[in-house]
Structure formats: structure tokens, C-alpha cells
Amino acid sequence: MSSRDLDTLYRQVIMDHYKNPRNRGEIEGDALTVNLNNPTCGDRIQVQMEVKDGKVERALFTGEGCSISLASASMMTQAVKGLSVDKALALSTLFSDMMLGKDYDEEEFDLGDIEALSGVTKFPARIKCATLAWKALEKGLDENHSS
Numbered sequence: 001m002s003s004r005d006l007d008t009l010y011r012q013v014i015m016d017h018y019k020n021p022r023n024r025g026e027i028e029g030d031a032l033t034v035n036l037n038n039p040t041c042g043d044r045i046q047v048q049m050e051v052k053d054g055k056v057e058r059a060l061f062t063g064e065g066c067s068i069s070l071a072s073a074s075m076m077t078q079a080v081k082g083l084s085v086d087k088a089l090a091l092s093t094l095f096s097d098m099m100l101g102k103d104y105d106e107e108e109f110d111l112g113d114i115e116a117l118s119g120v121t122k123f124p125a126r127i128k129c130a131t132l133a134w135k136a137l138e139k140g141l142d143e144n145h146s147s
């Protein structure tokens with residue numbers, strides 16, 4: 001597959017998550033809730049999680065923003081569901097490394113749709129858009145994990 005075909009495929013995956021977000025909504029009752037925004041782009045994300053016995057049982061998001069931030073939130077909520085807190089945090093670190101153009105271990109996780117966001121590294125101004133929901137995940141899990 002040529003890089004042009006791959007870019008087209010990645011754009012289609014991102015637009016699918018943007019137009020048909022997975023796990024969009026709010027958790028009724030007690031949930032870890034983190035609100036973050038990216039003032040440079042106007043993105044606002046709320047991530048809510050239910051963590052039980054050290055595992056992310058559910059993850060939902062709401063918010064407004066560009067296609068990259070909302071698609072990334074959709075992908076993130078799918079990816080972390082069922083993971084241990086430590087695994088979810090490790091995946092978030094791997095995602096950050098990918099966004100910063102660092103080497104990352106593709107063997108550790110099946111990135112699935114998340115890999116479509118790898119092209120964001122070509123647009124440094126958009127990296128904050130892609131990482132916003134992941135930063136909310138980290139903040140919520142770090143606060144929950146340390147308490």
C-alpha cells in the first residue's frame with residue numbers, strides 16, 4: 001500500500017470516529033470525571049471512567065472540538081476499556097511517544113484505529129488536539145491510582 005493510500009485510509013478512519021463517535025455520553029452516578037480544554041484550537045473534552053478492581057470498566061466522553069480531538073477521544077475510550085490502570089497508562093505513554101515522533105513498541109499493544117492518528121505528527125499544531133483526551137485519561141487515572 002502506498003503512503004498516499006495509507007494517508008487516505010487513515011483520514012477515513014479518523015473521519016469515521018469523528019462522525020460516528022464510540023462511547024460518547026455521560027456515566028450516570030459515580031465516575032472519575034476530568035475536564036480539559038485546548039484553548040489554541042477550542043477543543044473541550046470531558047472524560048468519565050468507571051474503575052473497579054484496578055481496571056477501566058467503562059470510559060465515555062463528551063465535548064466539542066476538531067475532528068482530530070474528537071476522533072482521538074473515541075479511539076481512546078475504545079482502547080482502554082477492560083485494561084488495567086497500569087496498562088491504560090502505558091498505552092497513553094505509548095500514544096504520547098507516537099505523537100512526538102519517538103520510537104514506540106508496536107508489539108506491546110494492538111493499536112488498531114489509533115494508528116490512524118500517527119500522521120498527526122506531520123502537523124505539530126495538531127498534536128495537542130490528538131492528545132487532549134489521553135491527557136484527561138492520565139490525569140483521572142493518576143489521581144485515582146494515587147488515592
